[in-house]
Amino acid sequence: MRVFPQPATEDIQLTEVLHALSDPARLEVVTRLAVERELTCRGVGDEIGLHKSTMSHHYRVLRESGVVSSRQEGRQKFMTLRRDDLDARFPGLLDSILGATL
Amino acid sequence: MRVFPQPATEDIQLTEVLHALSDPARLEVVTRLAVERELTCRGVGDEIGLHKSTMSHHYRVLRESGVVSSRQEGRQKFMTLRRDDLDARFPGLLDSILGATL
DNA sequence: CCTATTGTTGGACTGTTGTCAAACTTTCAA
DNA sequence: TTGAAAGTTTGACAACAGTCCAACAATAGG
Secondary structure, three states: OOOOOOOOHHHOOHHHHHHHHOOHHHHHHHHHHHHHOOEOHHHHHHHHOOOHHHHHHHHHHHHHOOOEEEEEEOOEEEEEEOHHHHHHHOOOHHHHHHHHHO | OOOOOOOOHHHOOHHHHHHHHOOHHHHHHHHHHHHHOOEOHHHHHHHHOOOHHHHHHHHHHHHHOOOEEEEEEOOEEEEEEOHHHHHHHOOOHHHHHHHHHO
């Protein structure tokens, strides 16, 4: 599998992050990532009833906006929240959004 | 002019707020509202070079998502940020977004 | 080597969004 | 009453988004 680009911390754009999180499926993924630390593509997709290619699309949006990063391990790809980067770039933003979803 | 509906505080949806703020023009309007308290439709539109009907559309999105409310005075319509409502519903969210744009 | 698993890609379809222009409504002021 | 000003609405259009399916690529395990 290829390596995927993700923006440097200082290149993360606020409007892109807000857009990424404005989709219910992606927001759901992010709230789970906040608790479970790592997720595979399939994991959440099955639970919320979305096709794997749809999930792949959502993960891509999350990655390209700078919200998550991915780590490859065998066939699986694990996604993690870029907590520190987001906190550094937009202090308090992620916490307030996560707090609002609980 | 007609009266426009706006959601009650408890009906404000996080995804809709995030979507409303994910557009650069609307985010610009909101950051100005945070400083100037009140704005008319025309005011900002001219400065950022958008047609008045486009601005009307953006104000509508902001209003229906619960981000702003409007007050009619003569021919003009003044928009204000629903700061208290947003803070009550999603504590810290607006501040972190406004802080990120400065 | 063959096969099942995991995810990506491209195509297709549907629906939404941002934008402007033109027509309309309401209101204020000569 | 006539006209100008402020917004709204509708129509049009291009661009983008979310979804699924089918085909593909890469990897792990018999």
